[in-house]
Amino acid sequence: MPKIYFPSQAEFEDTIERKFEKILSDKLPALIRKATEKQYFTISDACELLSCSRRHLLYLRQSGQINFVKNGKKIFFKREDLEAFFDDNYIETVKDTSLDKEINEIPGMENFVEWKKNNQ
Numbered sequence: 001m002p003k004i005y006f007p008s009q010a011e012f013e014d015t016i017e018r019k020f021e022k023i024l025s026d027k028l029p030a031l032i033r034k035a036t037e038k039q040y041f042t043i044s045d046a047c048e049l050l051s052c053s054r055r056h057l058l059y060l061r062q063s064g065q066i067n068f069v070k071n072g073k074k075i076f077f078k079r080e081d082l083e084a085f086f087d088d089n090y091i092e093t094v095k096d097t098s099l100d101k102e103i104n105e106i107p108g109m110e111n112f113v114e115w116k117k118n119n120q
Contacts, residue, residue, distance in 0.1 A: 040069065040076040049082055060085070 041049060047057050060066045061075070066085050069076040 037079065041077050041082065042081065043075055046077045046082060
């Protein structure tokens with residue numbers, strides 16, 4: 001492990017203070033949000049969070065796509081399960097550059113493509 005040398009007590013305190021402030025600014029907002037957020041959602045709350053109908057949420061639950069908690073007749077969904085559903089269904093887009101190449105092969109189109117990029 002490398003050794004760190006601080007020429008003075010003031011520099012040591014300044015370094016510790018800067019590191020502590022960085023950690024607080026990076027981590028504190030997420031910790032506060034997690035502590036104050038609801039951890040369990042009713043069907044209505046889950047529908048609102050997912051922007052879907054009650055029927056679609058029932059389908060997701062019955063098909064095993066979203067876990068749930070049942071307490072008597074009440075149904076609840078964990079925040080982490082709803083977020084996991086979003087993560088599992090995340091689709092990353094990939095730009096198809098072959099179409100750009102085909103467009104640029106049309107005589108005069110390279111000027112149009114540049115004009116369109118500059119005017120959007």
